[in-house]
Amino acid sequence: xxxxxELRRYLDPTTLAKVHSLELxxxxxxxxxxxxxxxxPFQGSSVEFAQHRQYSPGDDVRHLDWRVYxxxxxxxxxxxxxxxNLPLMLVVDASESMGFGNAVRPRDQAGLKWTKxxxxxxxxxxxxxxxxxxQDAVGLSIFDQTLSRYIKPSMSAAQWKLVIEELTHIxxxxxxDTGKVFEQLSEKLSHRSLVIIVSDFFDDIDxxxxxxxxxxxxxxxxxxxxxxxxxxxDFPFDDVTLFKGxxxxxxxxxxxxxxxxxxxxxxxxxxxxxxxSCRSMGVEFTRFDSSEPIDAKLADFLARRMAR
Amino acid sequence: xxxVAGVALMAIPIIIHWLNRRRYKVVEWAxxxxxxAAVRQNRRRLRxxxxxxxxxRCLVIGLLAAAMARPLGCSNQSVVLAGADRAGLxxxxxxxxxxxxxxxKRSGAxxxxxxxxxxxxxxxxxLEGSQQRVAIISGSNPARVIMQSSFDLDAARSAISQTKQTxxxxxxxxxxTLAEEIVRDAGDIPNRNVWLYxxxxxxxxxxxxxxxxxxxxxxxxxxxxxSVIDLAVAQPGNRAIVSTGATDQLVRIGFGxxxxxxxxxxxxxxxxxxxxxxxxxxxxxxxxxxxxTEETPALLPQIGLDKxxxxxxxxxxxxxxxxxxxxxxxxxxxxxxHLKLLIVEGRSGNGPLAGSGAxxxxxxxxxxxxxxxxxxxxxxxxxxxxxxPASHSPTTARSCWPARAS
Numbered sequence: 001x002x003x004x005x006e007l008r009r010y011l012d013p014t015t016l017a018k019v020h021s022l023e024l025x026x027x028x029x030x031x032x033x034x035x036x037x038x039x040x041p042f043q044g045s046s047v048e049f050a051q052h053r054q055y056s057p058g059d060d061v062r063h064l065d066w067r068v069y070x071x072x073x074x075x076x077x078x079x080x081x082x083x084x085n086l087p088l089m090l091v092v093d094a095s096e097s098m099g100f101g102n103a104v105r106p107r108d109q110a111g112l113k114w115t116k117x118x119x120x121x122x123x124x125x126x127x128x129x130x131x132x133x134x135q136d137a138v139g140l141s142i143f144d145q146t147l148s149r150y151i152k153p154s155m156s157a158a159q160w161k162l163v164i165e166e167l168t169h170i171x172x173x174x175x176x177d178t179g180k181v182f183e184q185l186s187e188k189l190s191h192r193s194l195v196i197i198v199s200d201f202f203d204d205i206d207x208x209x210x211x212x213x214x215x216x217x218x219x220x221x222x223x224x225x226x227x228x229x230x231x232x233x234d235f236p237f238d239d240v241t242l243f244k245g246x247x248x249x250x251x252x253x254x255x256x257x258x259x260x261x262x263x264x265x266x267x268x269x270x271x272x273x274x275x276x277s278c279r280s281m282g283v284e285f286t287r288f289d290s291s292e293p294i295d296a297k298l299a300d301f302l303a304r305r306m307a308r
Numbered sequence: 309x310x311x312v313a314g315v316a317l318m319a320i321p322i323i324i325h326w327l328n329r330r331r332y333k334v335v336e337w338a339x340x341x342x343x344x345a346a347v348r349q350n351r352r353r354l355r356x357x358x359x360x361x362x363x364x365r366c367l368v369i370g371l372l373a374a375a376m377a378r379p380l381g382c383s384n385q386s387v388v389l390a391g392a393d394r395a396g397l398x399x400x401x402x403x404x405x406x407x408x409x410x411x412x413k414r415s416g417a418x419x420x421x422x423x424x425x426x427x428x429x430x431x432x433x434x435l436e437g438s439q440q441r442v443a444i445i446s447g448s449n450p451a452r453v454i455m456q457s458s459f460d461l462d463a464a465r466s467a468i469s470q471t472k473q474t475x476x477x478x479x480x481x482x483x484x485t486l487a488e489e490i491v492r493d494a495g496d497i498p499n500r501n502v503w504l505y506x507x508x509x510x511x512x513x514x515x516x517x518x519x520x521x522x523x524x525x526x527x528x529x530x531x532x533x534x535s536v537i538d539l540a541v542a543q544p545g546n547r548a549i550v551s552t553g554a555t556d557q558l559v560r561i562g563f564g565x566x567x568x569x570x571x572x573x574x575x576x577x578x579x580x581x582x583x584x585x586x587x588x589x590x591x592x593x594x595x596x597x598x599x600x601t602e603e604t605p606a607l608l609p610q611i612g613l614d615k616x617x618x619x620x621x622x623x624x625x626x627x628x629x630x631x632x633x634x635x636x637x638x639x640x641x642x643x644x645x646h647l648k649l650l651i652v653e654g655r656s657g658n659g660p661l662a663g664s665g666a667x668x669x670x671x672x673x674x675x676x677x678x679x680x681x682x683x684x685x686x687x688x689x690x691x692x693x694x695x696x697p698a699s700h701s702p703t704t705a706r707s708c709w710p711a712r713a714s
Contacts, residue, residue: 096338097338098338099338100337100338200338200339228339229338232339239332239333241333241334242335243340244335245337246337247338247340249340249341259343259346259350263339265346266345266346267339267342
């Protein structure tokens with residue numbers, strides 16, 4: 001499942017940055033993904049086991065209970081409580097750190113930059129469009145240090161416009177408190193949902209993990225999409241630089257060349273810790289580089305979901 | 309000066325480091341927590357690396373400056389002398405004049421010159437294992453450089469050993485001038501020395517040379533240190549034969565001539581016995597004479613020479629003193645076998661062109677035209693006397709012009 005070469009041109013952040021309409025952006029991304037997609041990527045895999053039934057040819061062999069086979073030498077399928085499409089809840093980080101971006105600076109649009117928030121919003125819009133297109137319910141939450149905006153999942157025709165309009169708002173760029181937001185969200189979500197959280201996750205790992213555990217306790221299917229700027233991954237600075245931390249994180253005057261390896265090691269350590277924590281909870285974790293085209297990564301993400 | 313500049317240059321990395329800390333890019337950064345964590349984890353290493361880098365940069369510049377400049381203190385002689393390992397130039401002036409043949413009979417050295425060579429070689433030995441250049445100049449003939457400036461200390465020792473005694477006086481002014489040229493040509497060497505090995509005999513210096521010597525020494529002192537190794541001995545006594553020959557200008561066989569020797573005493577001296585030899589054979593009896601500080605003649609009268617042609621006449625003291633080199637002196641006399649006589653008949657006369665033989669004399673022995681000689685100049689005669697009417701009369705005076713009829 002991949003976009004045609006012509007469409008790929010439009011999925012590059014350089015091009016997307018010029019597309020002021022988020023709706024159009026989302027359509028461009030999704031249309032690039034649509035070919036080859038035969039079933040909804042948002043089908044949930046519930047963990048609520050109901051009963052066994054004997055295996056019949058044509059059943060999904062992934063659900064065979066091999067322990068039963070080992071004891072009885074007979075094939076049985078596990079049946080789950082629900083196997084329907086879950087409503088999609090998009091959770092987008094709008095804190096100050098998401099306002100960082102050096103991914104692209106189109107020559108003819110001096111001053112315009114592609115921030116992590118732009119990337120996150122484009123991903124969210126594309127997913128929302130995809131869900132709406134597949135006639136699935138979609139909701140939206142915007143957060144920073146608290147859940148600032150919550151749109152309940154719905155598959156109504158007006159939902160798409162509502163989501164796009166909300167995503168188009170410029171955030172206030174407050175600080176982050178991801179863990180607290182997840183706890184709030186778990187209280188808000190009344191039905192089991194597919195929760196896709198798009199953020200840079202620049203927060204305390206333990207706090208994030210506690211919040212995810214709360215969401216998992218409520219049986220939600222969770223996927224984390226970490227969006228990082230290319231400079232945050234590569235740390236390409238050489239000359240003496242004064243780094244002014246966003247979200248009141250202080251400042252540092254240093255020679256970045258000597259810190260590059262150590263910084264990348266720290267970033268990897270934190271990211272690996274988060275990924276490990278997610279794996280232990282059965283939460284999917286994906287990283288997006290805001291300088292790369294959205295379609296490839298998104299396609300990869302959706303393909304993994306469909307394979308579950 | 310270069311050393312000071314080098315130290316100043318070492319400030320450049322520090323200034324650049326300081327300027328860099330004042331000129332920097334500003335980046336608003338979201339991943340600050342990871343950056344601060346990296347700094348915390350590596351704070352000591354980063355600080356160490358930063359200082360190490362600055363120190364290395366300063367060191368590189370400092371080493372570069374030191375390689376091009378001389379450190380302070382090398383121009384100080386005491387430092388130079390104390391540190392034999394400093395690069396340097398040593399100009400050795402050996403007094404090889406006549407007086408240095410004096411046999412002071414020191415340990416391992418017969419003459420003063422032997423002693424000077426001994427000490428000069430010891431000086432070179434002290435330079436072993438260091439970057440030292442040596443030049444050797446003759447004190448009596450500075451135009452003859454015994455050895456040009458060289459790092460080859462073995463060659464220097466050999467050159468000193470082969471230096472021969474001369475019969476000349478000293479030319480220290482010339483030696484100092486040449487030493488100054490050698491020092492200048494050597495370039496910027498911190499350690500420049502001139503070593504003069506001499507017996508400082510006053511007799512070798514003429515009065516007029518003292519000022520020249522003082523001036524050349526002063527000029528040399530501006531470029532190098534001068535050390536005089538005084539080899540003078542107490543109460544040196546010497547007498548010398550300073551001239552020899554015959555009293556007659558024309559020595560002929562068959563006619564006796566007086567042989568003479570000029571004697572001179574330097575310092576205290578005893579009466580001396582002089583012998584004369586003709587072609588190596590002693591003739592006559594030895595003569596006893598008391599040489600004085602002025603030249604004193606000793607004569608061997610009426611010696612007949614029986615062979616025409618050149619004859620080697622030698623005068624020598626019967627016993628050698630401490631300076632045997634001047635105890636004997638020889639000269640060659642041309643002994644005429646036949647005397648050819650030419651008689652010119654004519655008028656006699658004195659003065660230029662007077663007498664019949666005057667022109668013959670000029671023809672046989674023409675004068676040197678380049679030398680103004682009044683005796684060779686013949687002035688035209690002023691024969692015309694002033695003529696006045698009063699001095700002449702038609703009847704009494706003879707005049708050159710016929711008288712006018714009155």
